[in-house]
Amino acid sequence: MARYSRLPGSVALITLHNPPVNALSAAVRQGIVDAVQRALKDPKVTSVVICGQNGKFCGGADIREFAGPMSGPPLVPMIHAIEAVDKPVAAAIEGVALGGGLELALGCHYRIAHSKAVLGLPEVTLGLLPGAGGSQRLPRLIGLTAALDLITTGQPLDSRRLSTLPCPCPPDVDSLLDKVMSKVRQRSRGALAPVACVQALRAAASLPYAQGMEKERELMATLFNSGQARALQYAFFSQRVVGKWSLPSGASWDNSTARTISKAAVIGLGTMGRGIVVALALTGISVVAVETQEKQLAEASRVVPAMLQREAGRRRLATPPGVISFSSNLQDVSEVELVIEAVFEDMSLKLQVFKHLASVCRPGTLLCSNTSGLDIDQLAAVTQSPGLVVGMHFFAPAHVMKLLEVVYGPRSSPEAVATAMQLGKRMGKVGVAVGNCPGFVGNRMLKPYLEQANFLLEEGATPQQVDEALEEFGFPMGVFRMSDLSGLDVGWRIRKEAGLTGPGVESTRTRQGRRYSPLPDQMCEAGRLGQKTGKGWYQYDGPGGRVARSDPWVDIFLETYRAEHGLVARSITPEEILERCLYALINEGFNILQDAVAAGPEDIDAIYVFGYGWPRHRGGPMFHAGQVGLGRILERLNHHHSHPDVPHLKPSTLLRRLVAAGSPPVQKWREFINKERVHSQL
Numbered sequence: 001m002a003r004y005s006r007l008p009g010s011v012a013l014i015t016l017h018n019p020p021v022n023a024l025s026a027a028v029r030q031g032i033v034d035a036v037q038r039a040l041k042d043p044k045v046t047s048v049v050i051c052g053q054n055g056k057f058c059g060g061a062d063i064r065e066f067a068g069p070m071s072g073p074p075l076v077p078m079i080h081a082i083e084a085v086d087k088p089v090a091a092a093i094e095g096v097a098l099g100g101g102l103e104l105a106l107g108c109h110y111r112i113a114h115s116k117a118v119l120g121l122p123e124v125t126l127g128l129l130p131g132a133g134g135s136q137r138l139p140r141l142i143g144l145t146a147a148l149d150l151i152t153t154g155q156p157l158d159s160r161r162l163s164t165l166p167c168p169c170p171p172d173v174d175s176l177l178d179k180v181m182s183k184v185r186q187r188s189r190g191a192l193a194p195v196a197c198v199q200a201l202r203a204a205a206s207l208p209y210a211q212g213m214e215k216e217r218e219l220m221a222t223l224f225n226s227g228q229a230r231a232l233q234y235a236f237f238s239q240r241v242v243g244k245w246s247l248p249s250g251a252s253w254d255n256s257t258a259r260t261i262s263k264a265a266v267i268g269l270g271t272m273g274r275g276i277v278v279a280l281a282l283t284g285i286s287v288v289a290v291e292t293q294e295k296q297l298a299e300a301s302r303v304v305p306a307m308l309q310r311e312a313g314r315r316r317l318a319t320p321p322g323v324i325s326f327s328s329n330l331q332d333v334s335e336v337e338l339v340i341e342a343v344f345e346d347m348s349l350k351l352q353v354f355k356h357l358a359s360v361c362r363p364g365t366l367l368c369s370n371t372s373g374l375d376i377d378q379l380a381a382v383t384q385s386p387g388l389v390v391g392m393h394f395f396a397p398a399h400v401m402k403l404l405e406v407v408y409g410p411r412s413s414p415e416a417v418a419t420a421m422q423l424g425k426r427m428g429k430v431g432v433a434v435g436n437c438p439g440f441v442g443n444r445m446l447k448p449y450l451e452q453a454n455f456l457l458e459e460g461a462t463p464q465q466v467d468e469a470l471e472e473f474g475f476p477m478g479v480f481r482m483s484d485l486s487g488l489d490v491g492w493r494i495r496k497e498a499g500l501t502g503p504g505v506e507s508t509r510t511r512q513g514r515r516y517s518p519l520p521d522q523m524c525e526a527g528r529l530g531q532k533t534g535k536g537w538y539q540y541d542g543p544g545g546r547v548a549r550s551d552p553w554v555d556i557f558l559e560t561y562r563a564e565h566g567l568v569a570r571s572i573t574p575e576e577i578l579e580r581c582l583y584a585l586i587n588e589g590f591n592i593l594q595d596a597v598a599a600g601p602e603d604i605d606a607i608y609v610f611g612y613g614w615p616r617h618r619g620g621p622m623f624h625a626g627q628v629g630l631g632r633i634l635e636r637l638n639h640h641h642s643h644p645d646v647p648h649l650k651p652s653t654l655l656r657r658l659v660a661a662g663s664p665p666v667q668k669w670r671e672f673i674n675k676e677r678v679h680s681q682l
């Protein structure tokens with residue numbers, strides 16, 4: 001027979017009981033079948049362990065039964081049924097697991113054996129073969145060669161201990177490891193751990209166990225003491241910290257209730273809108289996709305279902321995607337619970353859409369804008385319920401990129417923020433709640449970074465030099481390669497709207513009282529918009545080309561520009577490139593914390609890691625500042641702040657105060673900022 005018991009907690013224990021060797025008699029088989037059924041039916045049971053009474057797992061089929069007529073449940077289907085159950089089943093092997101006993105263990109999902117256990121398939125010695133699946137499962141577990149040896153001789157084995165075994169390797173192991181190493185180096189962009197993993201496995205393949213262990217210890221010690229491990233562990237926690245959002249009003253994730261959205265609409269089916277439709281539909285939400293331009297609508301109706309299909313297939317979704325209906329009529333959104341406006345980044349157009357939405361949507365509908373930096377309050381002001389308006393800033397491609405900035409204004413209700421954050425979570429995004437200001441967090445910090453990159457070109461650097469320094473740091477793409485990919489006209493349009501460039505604006509290097517580089521505007525004026533035109537800071541094989549090559553035209557363009565403005569090119573080191581670009585960005589991060597636009601450094605770091613390609617093994621810009629040393633950042637900002645007309649390099653008050661307070665670790669900044677605020681020091 002077999003005894004069934006449920007251990008405290010969730011494990012069911014099935015103990016074979018048939019002294020002296022727990023042979024699989026008809027009664028034992030029946031007992032196993034019944035016990036497995038019980039374990040499956042018991043909702044409290046989440047896993048099953050099979051063991052044998054009296055220190056013996058099982059001596060195999062009951063040899064005595066072979067002589068008579070078969071009775072009781074047959075062994076083969078019984079083992080099949082065990083293998084098929086969806087709760088994990090483990091065999092705990094003590095003493096012997098022989099013949100049908102080992103075959104029973106092979107049908108379990110896991111096997112764990114005592115060091116003195118003896119395992120074997122001795123059927124051959126009884127004129128049989130391992131006919132309860134042993135001849136089929138064992139070679140799949142231990143390979144054909146070892147299985148041949150065990151099954152044809154019937155010789156039992158001691159329970160193996162992995163440290164005593166050689167590492168099975170393909171004949172060309174060195175070339176395999178070299179190939180993997182170069183792939184890993186390329187992919188990891190300076191991360192140490194993936195490289196160390198390959199080194200450890202090389203040791204397993206080439207060294208005796210003890211030496212392999214020594215190598216593993218050495219590698220682990222290096223990783224443990226590296227800043228990268230600390231950065232990655234910090235990134236792990238910051239991802240979780242941002243989920244526990246809080247607003248200056250005191251509303252937070254644990255005192256606000258989110259609405260569950262089942263019907264949503266997206267307005268505008270350009271690149272962003274299409275991605276957002278797919279992201280929503282993948283969560284099972286029914287989406288009304290609205291586009292008023294006929295041509296764009298026709299293209300989206302063709303492209304979006306294919307995108308959805310592809311992504312659903314890639315994610316092997318259990319739930320079928322939500323239904324998408326396409327429309328050219330804004331009136332069709334009247335029944336949805338939430339709208340995401342994703343029209344062109346133009347305030348007057350967005351205002352027009354919001355006014356229209358306010359008139360067609362049911363009262364209580366949440367209205368969200370996928371703006372990358374425009375004023376959410378201004379949009380909220382044209383609706384009847386400003387509390388129901390938030391920004392949902394997606395990143396392209398919206399159905400792939402993890403980051404979502406959820407932008408709240410002073411009038412956004414906790415419910416609206418909670419719903420947007422919850423929706424982001426359903427879409428698999430890392431949502432970060434941020435305050436309303438031009439560019440929010442991500443793009444506000446990007447501005448001084450881009451600005452410094454342009455200044456560096458004026459002063460003598462090439463786009464390649466700048467990009468190489470940033471890529472060496474760990475960004476997947478340097479700033480100029482990235483601009484070419486996203487299109488130089490995006491920033492051009494924003495600068496035109498801000499009155500910084502365009503007809504009637506004088507082509508000087510100081511605008512609106514600040515140092516300004518007209519280089520990117522001039523590139524656009526020359527029709528060099530990036531990959532889409534086949535030419536930007538680099539040249540490509542043609543419009544839409546992806547492979548960037550340096551372009552002598554750009555070198556001549558920069559030389560001419562410098563000559564026109566009386567600038568003398570100087571040699572610029574990668575260190576200066578990093579300091580100027582990254583410290584300007586970090587400094588803006590401190591300003592953002594000071595202004596309470598981000599709740600803490602983790603929010604900024606999550607935004608940069610998940611949305612802007614900041615290398616995860618460097619934690620994020622604010623964490624990096626702590627690693628470099630706040631004093632050092634302050635000193636270098638002071639050094640580079642030689643141009644009083646470059647305010648982004650002027651060290652932020654918060655940075656100064658942190659340095660004055662002895663540079664507390666990044667985990668303490670939130671508390672520090674709150675205290676400073678209470679004492680009106682910020």
Ligand SMILES: CC/C=C\C/C=C/C(=O)SCCNC(=O)CCNC(=O)[C@H](O)C(C)(C)COP(=O)(O)OP(=O)(O)OC[C@H]1O[C@@H](n2cnc3c(N)ncnc32)[C@H](O)[C@@H]1OP(=O)(O)O
Nearest residue numbers: 020021023059060061062063064075098099100122131132
């Ligand atoms: C459709 C698929 C059908 C079949 C596939 C499966 C086939 C099989 O499983 S065939 C059986 C394979 N198993 C064996 O060949 C193991 C045989 N037994 C042993 O090798 C040893 O008994 C032992 C290592 C398990 C224990 O050794 P030890 O402690 O020295 O005790 P004994 O050998 O004296 O045995 C004690 C006692 O138990 C009886 N016994 C042992 N194994 C079986 C068995 N499989 N079936 C029935 N009875 C078994 C043994 O005869 C002794 O009995 P007595 O005390 O009455 O003599």
